[in-house]
Amino acid sequence: MKKIYLKILIIFLTIAVLFNSLPIAYAASSEKNEITKKLQETKDDLKEVNDQKKESQNKVNELSNKIDSYETQINSLKSEIDTKTKEVEEMQKKLDTLEAEREKNQNLLDERLVTLYESGEVSYMDVLLSSADITQFISNYYMIETLTAADKELIQKLEDEKNEIAETQSKLNASLEEIENKKAELESVQSELNKSKDAEQSKVDELTEQSHDLESDVAAYEKKMKELDAKEKAQEAALKNKIEQAEANYSTSGTSSKGFIRPVNSGRITATMYYSSGSYHGAVDFGVSVGTPVYAAADGVVVTATWGGSDSYGYYIKIKHYNGLYTLYAHASSLAVSVGQVVKQGQLIMYSGNTGNSTGPHLHFEVRTSPGGYSNRVNPLNYLP
Ligand SMILES: [Zn+2]
Structure with missing residues (x-):
């Protein structure tokens, strides 16, 4: 109940x-x-x-x-x-x-x-x-x-x-x-x-x-x-x-900026840098249900909070961190912060969902070395606890 x-x-x-x-x-x-x-x-x-x-x-x-x-x-x-x-x-x-x-x-x-x-x-x-x-x-x-x-x-x-x-x-x-x-x-x-x-x-x-x-x-x-x-x-x-x-x-x-926290409190990792099929993924997926709160992995400034397209990220957020890295959170059901907003590590930024190119409810989490370009993605597992 x-x-x-x-x-x-x-x-x-x-x-x-x-x-x-x-x-x-x-x-x-x-x-x-x-x-x-x-x-x-x-x-x-x-x-x-x-x-x-x-x-x-x-x-x-x-x-x-x-x-x-x-x-x-x-x-x-x-x-x-x-x-x-x-x-x-x-x-x-x-x-x-x-x-x-x-x-x-x-x-x-x-x-x-x-x-x-x-x-x-x-x-x-x-x-x-x-x-x-x-x-x-x-x-x-x-x-x-x-x-x-x-x-x-x-x-x-x-x-x-x-x-x-x-x-x-x-x-x-x-x-x-x-x-x-x-x-x-x-x-x-x-x-x-x-x-x-x-x-x-x-x-x-x-x-x-x-x-x-x-x-x-x-x-x-x-x-x-x-x-x-x-x-x-x-x-x-x-x-x-x-x-x-x-x-x-x-x-x-x-304030310390070393290391990221897990962006969701629940959900197991369902995909890493490569899918089980062997094709490139470039992110970590957390299997969480629609509406799960998503938190900022570290302190930073929200640089993107928008609709990324139905064939892509859906609603997503990108944060610029003070260590020069960027984190990206995709397929949200709704966003809780806006562009330009300063966020603290662990601050609620959005609710996970199933929007955009997604086959089921999950959080798609990326770490990048620069804001644009898929080639700048690095393995999030190296940063997560
Ligand atoms: Zn993914």
């Missing part, structure tokens, strides 16, 4: 510690990862928007060229219409002149006939019969015949000429109408093209706006990244400073 209560207590403590200490430990790096991801996504979006914009702009240019080509055709038809309209007008003038002439000649003829008619009583015959002698008769007869015939011929000639011109004019009008229809057709197509162009242009405008927005987002993310980089550097500098200070305090305090 006691064991069950202990388990419940351990689970409770694990949850409490997990929620209190973990997010702080790796918040900065996680924020950086998030910003990096957002920055990349925004850049991808920007590229896509710019590609779309380019495509739409090309369409606009294509439509503009088409519209211009229609404009040229329409203008050519317009000048053709102008020329033909002038021709029609010229013809109308000619027709008017001819009509005036015809009317004039008709009037002359009418007048002449009326004069003849009036002067010789009622009939044309009377004029002839009123001739004094045969010579006058012949003279009168021929005069009337010649005059009226010439008049009639002239009028007929004018009439013919008028008809000819009117026919040409009518043909010209027909052709003019045809050209005007063609022009209207082209104008209608051009108007449709203009509508398409306007629609495409508003797409371009919209995409331009989007592009600008994304550009300012990119700039903002880049600025944020710079800030985070600066913050990280400042944190690193602060940590370095803390370590130096702790080291200075330590050397004056005179």
